Amino acid sequence: MLTLEFSAADVALTRFAHSPLEELANSVQVLKEPGEHAVHLPWVREVAPRIDWARHGLLSALIRIPNIYVPDFLTPMPLGSAPTPEEELARLTATDPRQVRADLDRITGPLPPPVAELYADPAAGLARLADELRTYWALALAPYWERIRRLVDGEILRRARQMSTGGPAALFADLHPSVTWESGTLRVAHRWYSAERGLDGGRGLVLVPSVFAWPGVWSQTDPPHQPGLVYPPRGVATLWERPAPAPDGLAGVLGRTRAQLLAELDSPASTTELAARLGISAPNVSHHLSALTAAGLLARHRTGRTVLYLRTPVAEAWLAQERTVVKNS
Structure with a gap:
């Protein structure tokens, strides 16, 4: 269970954003474990034959199944509301090498060879990773991006309306079955993670709808990024129907x-x-x-x-x- 304590300033700074890299990382998990993401099977059937994992060795090694941790540098909380893929890739390649190594140190067990190479030379490894991400994006997400983006835009619109009429209680009421809000405290029922955090009185929370997160919910609360919560938007099942x-x-x-x-x-x-x-x-x-x-x-x-x-x-x-x-x- 993750417990987040909100101040009035945190509520005021809570915002929405959509992240191409978050969608990409989550979509890799869908391709690797399609049985856990049944609503996306029509997409999987179209995309899986296009992906040669040998050409995406570093990406595949960073997002392993089963794996409860994807390095935060791969999916940083967006700085704006709707960054482009290239803007997020530029931010990725500019990640401080110390941050890359700190995130990789959180991976349990020996690092796969491509990840070990990234650890040894973060600058070169991030450049390689960015190239793999561009190729994967063109094959797996670009043909469907407008459809995905419109669904997420609608989700943000709907949630903003809920927030304006009912405050945080209305916003979080049906965000996800694992998420509850009570008296300034947000609780997220994670299976493998437990912590109690304050948001430091003014950092707020980034809410990131991600169609490929379905059916789960993910959080990111460690510095240097603004804390974030990734959840599936309403209407995901309609994407491919x-x-x-x-x-x-x-x-x-x-x-x-x-x-x-x-x-x-x-x-x-x-x-x-x-x-x-x-x-x-x-x-x-x-x-x-x-x-x-x-x-x-x-x-x-x-x-x-x-x-x-x-x-x-x-x-x-x-x-x-x-x-x-x-x-x-």
Whole structure:
């Protein structure tokens, strides 16, 4: 059990970020142990044949299965809200050699040969690691990144809304089954790790949604990085699924396409993404989304250049009632 004590300043400095390197490291674990990450099996089937681990020997040796520790220098907490892969790789290659060796000293047992070489010459080893990460990224994550990023953007939007209306208690209430919040204390039920930490009255916490973290939750609390918590965002199961059928009751009231759009928005999505999921034109989707928004069933939020749609509380209640009726019929 990890226990984190928050001050008022820590709550004020708690923020969200998305990390390409965190997604990458977690995706390697998914490929190596797909049975533990069943929702990602469609992705695994597509990507696994592309990956030659002999070309990614250092990366593979750093992320071993079973392995309860991935060196922190590989997945540092993001400094900004949405760093690019190249920005994170630049930060990786600039890691202080002393930090690299300190992280590697935490690995139990003898170091695999590629990792031992990294320990002996961190600068050269990090350059090699960055090259492997670029190659892996292009094969395994780049083709799916926009889809992943939109899901995470929607998660951050939803959590920010919860925080604004209900404070930390609402934010952490359904973050993950292993996470609980009570009276300024955050508890994370880790299987292999136990500690009690203060956040030093002003460091705050970085919340990092990661689709490939599913179903687990990870924490990083050791200096020099800001403490962080990595957790799976809501809607991960929808990433690789085909569209679910529209509820018949809603379809009878709204029409099949609009009911389908409401059902698809378990997590916020853009017009382009919804058009791709449903196999209809973006202008057609935009027309229906505008009608649903005007009816008070959807809300629009802009993140950068993208407009995301999410269900309003009225739509959530309506859809929940429809699904209950179907379940009990």
